[in-house]
Amino acid sequence: MDLLAKEGVFFENAFTNQPLCAPARACLLTGQYATTHGVWRNGPLLKAQDNTLAHCFKKAGYRTGYVGKWHLYDKDPGYVPPQHRAGFADYWVASNVLEFTSHPYEGTLYDGSGKEVRFSGVYRVDFVTEKLIEFLEQDGNSPFFAMISYLEPHQQNDLNRMVGPEGYAKKYRNPYVPPDLLALTGDWFEQLPDYYGSIARIDECLGRIISALKKKGVFENTIIVFLSDHGCHFHTRVGEYKRSCHDSSIRIPFVMRGPGFNRRLAVKELVGIVDLAPTLLEAAGLPQVPGTMQGKSLVPLVDRKAVNWENEIFVQISESLISRAVRTEQWKYCVATPDRKGHEAPSSDTYAEYQMYDLFADPWELNNLAGRNQYSEAAAHLKERLIAKMAEAGEKVPEILPSKFNTSWA
Incomplete structure (x- = not known):
């Protein structure tokens, strides 16, 4: 290798x-x-x-x-x-x-x-x-x-x-x-x-x-x-x-x-x-x-000829949760369904903010920032990007609610 x-x-x-x-x-x-x-x-x-x-x-x-x-x-x-x-x-x-x-x-x-x-x-x-x-x-x-x-x-x-x-x-x-x-x-x-x-x-x-x-x-x-x-x-x-x-x-x-x-x-x-x-x-x-x-x-x-490469990754998660995430160079932003099991359906009309990490400050993803007021501006931008990625992938535009989870472990 x-x-x-x-x-x-x-x-x-x-x-x-x-x-x-x-x-x-x-x-x-x-x-x-x-x-x-x-x-x-x-x-x-x-x-x-x-x-x-x-x-x-x-x-x-x-x-x-x-x-x-x-x-x-x-x-x-x-x-x-x-x-x-x-x-x-x-x-x-x-x-x-x-x-x-x-x-x-x-x-x-x-x-x-x-x-x-x-x-x-x-x-x-x-x-x-x-x-x-x-x-x-x-x-x-x-x-x-x-x-x-x-x-x-x-x-x-x-x-x-x-x-x-x-x-x-x-x-x-x-x-x-x-x-x-x-x-x-x-x-x-x-x-x-x-x-x-x-x-x-x-x-x-x-x-x-x-x-x-x-x-x-x-x-x-x-x-x-x-x-x-x-x-x-x-x-x-x-x-x-x-x-x-x-x-x-x-x-x-x-x-x-x-x-x-x-x-x-x-x-x-x-x-x-x-x-x-x-x-x-x-x-x-x-x-x-x-x-x-x-x-x-x-x-x-x-070839080093790419113009305006969209430096974002869209992730779909199933079985453990019905979940979606966007990963950028600095941020990880993840939403999930708080009241549905991951094997029930491929997607949902409604998600809630679940996990958010500042990868520059926390590369090992040990401090979940979802729902914290001081990161609301970054979260709002990431929410927009995630919805755009979902639409680009052919998914319905969902409603994303504020954090509803006990995420102290995440």
Whole structure:
């Protein structure tokens, strides 16, 4: 990862637009916000459409392949029928909800025809990597678009913990602890060694993928993207691992390396996961970015030719709350429904101010300023910006009420 960041483009301030597994993946593939593509929580189907990343590359003559966790089908935790693979047509070794069909050292994925692909005695990250390399080694002359989706460092749900490769937790038994975790209770003390261990193995497997591309002779002609669907705050915020507006939940790694991106550049502007799809299509020279995509190409940022870049990120949150947030360079402003549960609906007509942070003064988001009179002017401006972002995303303009929550913990 360090090598890719050093040689390519490192987006220092990258964010998911929905800090939850399935919605974030759909945002990535469609370039749309969750209320547009319809996968607003875990469970709904990503409906068939012709303008996903994979569809666009397939129509342009690329082979398309997918390996790992899918999480965008609503009927089965394992096998995903071809018509629900969003354009990944030429190679498929995946499981819809990989944490339900496997464990870190054994389990089942499914190939394109639905045949079980079992593994045992090998770490899941290694096995998934082997399957991607298998795809890369096929048909040396055709351009390809491939996506590998690791489960790790996500927790193994039925074990309620992260699981690193054997022996790796010992390497990180006295790990660095980010200040926002250190200040709050949670399960980070128990989980960080395995969390860091699984990330280390992903990094090693990324090296294996790079070696396979070099062996194939296509490394310098391949755009490589590394990013995550969301972060993790280790039960320090909403009683679980994500689904909150805090940077520990929404901020993600994002690196690109390859033709057009070998710039040794760190981009400081704020970018979102919805921006990836139009960026890849433009960078690959495809004739037209579909009008259905709501994200913006990052190519002008990389070329340092962007004019009036809107340095704001819009975040939709579900399951824990029905919530919306805007993140600027200095501020975080979040609203939520005080009387509705997060799994009830994708949106609401009414919200109340919930959380507000001055990121210059409080980068670890430990002092909630929502409802404080001395910040009313800033809150009013942020409220306007959030409503504008909601309208831009196709949502109804809501009513936003003053703070109604007991937010002393937030």
